Amino acid sequence: MFAVSRSTRPDWLRDSALSPIADAYTGYLRERGYSDNTIPGYRNSVGHFAHWLTREDIELGDIDDSLGS
Numbered sequence: 001m002f003a004v005s006r007s008t009r010p011d012w013l014r015d016s017a018l019s020p021i022a023d024a025y026t027g028y029l030r031e032r033g034y035s036d037n038t039i040p041g042y043r044n045s046v047g048h049f050a051h052w053l054t055r056e057d058i059e060l061g062d063i064d065d066s067l068g069s
Contacts, residue, residue, distance in 0.1 A: 012050055013047035013050055014047075015051075015054075016047065016050030016051060016053065017050065017053060017054065017060055018046065018047075018050040018060075025046065026039060029042055
């Protein structure tokens, strides 16, 4: 499996429709005691989801239970 290094990985969260909540999401994780080593993994997961939304041209308002069907 090809792994992209942190230095070359795009910040999919910042480059997506979810970018307005990127800093708030990081703050949310910090307030709950997540370590600085753990937070990037969570951000990357949300970023990957945001990238998929962008790639598939899915609007935030279209996300509901039927999307996975």
